[in-house]
Amino acid sequence: MSEKKDILYVVIPCYKEEEVLPETSRRLKEKMEKLISENLISEKSRVMFVNDGSKDRTWDIICDLHKENSLFSGVNLSRNRGHQNALLAGLLTAVNFADMIISMDADLQDDINAMDNMIKAYYEGNEVVYGVRSSRKKDTFFKRFTAEGFYKLMKALGVDIIFNHADYRLMSKRAVESLSEFKEVNLFLRGIIPQIGYKWTTVEYERAERFAGESKYPLKKMLSFAFDGITSFSIKPIRMVFWIGLIVFIVSIVMLVWALVAKIMNFSNAGWSSLMGSIWLIGGIQLLGLGIVGEYIGKIYSETKSRPRYIIETILNKED
Numbered sequence: 001m002s003e004k005k006d007i008l009y010v011v012i013p014c015y016k017e018e019e020v021l022p023e024t025s026r027r028l029k030e031k032m033e034k035l036i037s038e039n040l041i042s043e044k045s046r047v048m049f050v051n052d053g054s055k056d057r058t059w060d061i062i063c064d065l066h067k068e069n070s071l072f073s074g075v076n077l078s079r080n081r082g083h084q085n086a087l088l089a090g091l092l093t094a095v096n097f098a099d100m101i102i103s104m105d106a107d108l109q110d111d112i113n114a115m116d117n118m119i120k121a122y123y124e125g126n127e128v129v130y131g132v133r134s135s136r137k138k139d140t141f142f143k144r145f146t147a148e149g150f151y152k153l154m155k156a157l158g159v160d161i162i163f164n165h166a167d168y169r170l171m172s173k174r175a176v177e178s179l180s181e182f183k184e185v186n187l188f189l190r191g192i193i194p195q196i197g198y199k200w201t202t203v204e205y206e207r208a209e210r211f212a213g214e215s216k217y218p219l220k221k222m223l224s225f226a227f228d229g230i231t232s233f234s235i236k237p238i239r240m241v242f243w244i245g246l247i248v249f250i251v252s253i254v255m256l257v258w259a260l261v262a263k264i265m266n267f268s269n270a271g272w273s274s275l276m277g278s279i280w281l282i283g284g285i286q287l288l289g290l291g292i293v294g295e296y297i298g299k300i301y302s303e304t305k306s307r308p309r310y311i312i313e314t315i316l317n318k319e320d
Contacts, residue, residue, distance in 0.1 A: 014062070100171065103169055
């Protein structure tokens, strides 16, 4: 390793995190000071909290932390834009000051001690280091089943995604600058970042329980997030609609031939149940297909408007 250590920024999106920020800042302060004392990172390294339009005291706490210690910096978005946009805002702000950036959640369920191995992997020449959960034993059966099913489904649909990786990762300055070249509005960073390329590796860690506050990802948001990820990176659902439509068309031709033969042979009889069943089935398939196609059209509509993904109201950062 070179004598001059690189600057690390830890970017943390925050939405209504007033309950966790005091403890989170305490733990991160200890961790950053330890990394600096061990000569792994520069004294100019910072923790950057990104306030995603919180309505509680989250931004006030961030301002207080910044006043008390220059280690803490802050970015305040003009309104709530969602976790992925808040994270991107932090990354693209921090890249102006940092050589490497680690992103993580405010609840510190991701093990901050894994940062050591991430930084070491960075100095070994890796531009991206993904934090990967070593196991999901602490998850409920439902969460474990749905989470692992999501990653497998994404792989099956041809999406390049790191298994059991969320948004805990280290990126070099060059990798983040390359990320800024991706202009899509519908963000799914877990799928975008592997497309950057460059040398990468993984670091395993054990995920802990949330020590305070409530999860900002209930089942409804998780399903929406998963669907966004699928439709942002794969057109296979539309192809599936085509193949289902083709199969239904072939079946309808067969049924038409059967109906004509039955009529000619005079052994046709009333079939109300089968008729109604067929109508409901075909109608359901049509509505499903329209819904999937509509989702893609909606994304195209959002992208063509080219609206800003976020607007930064305030940046708090002291450079030594």
